[in-house]
Amino acid sequence: MSLIIRPETPTDYSAIKEVNDLAFGQPVEGKLVENLRKNPKFVPELSLVAEASGKIVGHILFFPIVIKSAAGKEKGTISLAPLAVRPEFQKQGIGHGLILEGLKACRQLGYDSVIVFGHPEYYPKLGFRPAGTWSIKDTFGAPAEAFMAMELKEGALEGASGVVELPEEFMGS
Numbered sequence: 001m002s003l004i005i006r007p008e009t010p011t012d013y014s015a016i017k018e019v020n021d022l023a024f025g026q027p028v029e030g031k032l033v034e035n036l037r038k039n040p041k042f043v044p045e046l047s048l049v050a051e052a053s054g055k056i057v058g059h060i061l062f063f064p065i066v067i068k069s070a071a072g073k074e075k076g077t078i079s080l081a082p083l084a085v086r087p088e089f090q091k092q093g094i095g096h097g098l099i100l101e102g103l104k105a106c107r108q109l110g111y112d113s114v115i116v117f118g119h120p121e122y123y124p125k126l127g128f129r130p131a132g133t134w135s136i137k138d139t140f141g142a143p144a145e146a147f148m149a150m151e152l153k154e155g156a157l158e159g160a161s162g163v164v165e166l167p168e169e170f171m172g173s
């Protein structure tokens with residue numbers, strides 16, 4: 001299977017919604033992507049699709065967020081969510097490919113760290129560690145092992161302790 005991983009274009013929007021709906025088995029994440037796309041902070045270069053024989057089979061989105069310290073200082077970072085692969089294309093390395101290409105694009109755009117809420121068995125293989133390692137907290141009570149972070153530049157999260165602030169689209173509004 002020849003796979004192309006590239007930034008989304010407007011003609012991909014409906015296929016991206018479909019991939020998310022099918023992968024998650026619900027319309028929540030596809031709608032989240034559509035809502036985030038309307039946010040001025042949305043970075044089209046960080047919404048990547050995996051294309052096989054002209055068909056969109058996977059999608060990943062990175063969205064800029066901040067970690068706010070107790071003193072009110074903000075550290076810019078990026079969240080990885082959602083990540084979706086069409087069910088019949090799963091377990092063929094497409095998810096990993098999307099993450100690795102996405103992390104490369106994040107580095108190129110100057111992001112030095114990434115935050116993810118996700119499967120604790122999946123992301124550590126790619127270098128993610130519990131966000132608590134850096135005393136980074138969330139406000140949603142996610143299980144500690146599912147809330148992870150990774151430095152894209154060594155030491156980037158040192159002293160970044162604080163609370164992750166997500167845009168309101170993530171709260172389903």
Ligand SMILES: CC(C)(COP(=O)(O)OP(=O)(O)OC[C@H]1O[C@@H](n2cnc3c(N)ncnc32)[C@H](O)[C@@H]1OP(=O)(O)O)[C@@H](O)C(=O)NCCC(=O)NCCS
Pocket residue numbers: 023024083084085086089090091092093094095096097117118119121122
């Ligand atoms: C999670 C998901 C994106 C993985 O995509 P994928 O293309 O199947 O993943 P890859 O083929 O790159 O990686 C496969 C590896 O991940 C593991 N894996 C896949 N889904 C997993 C899950 N839900 N939990 C833990 N491990 C998982 C596989 O067992 C395999 O492990 P191995 O490399 O040791 O053999 C895909 O299963 C999916 O779309 N799931 C539904 C939506 C979802 O849960 N998204 C992620 C939210 S955090």
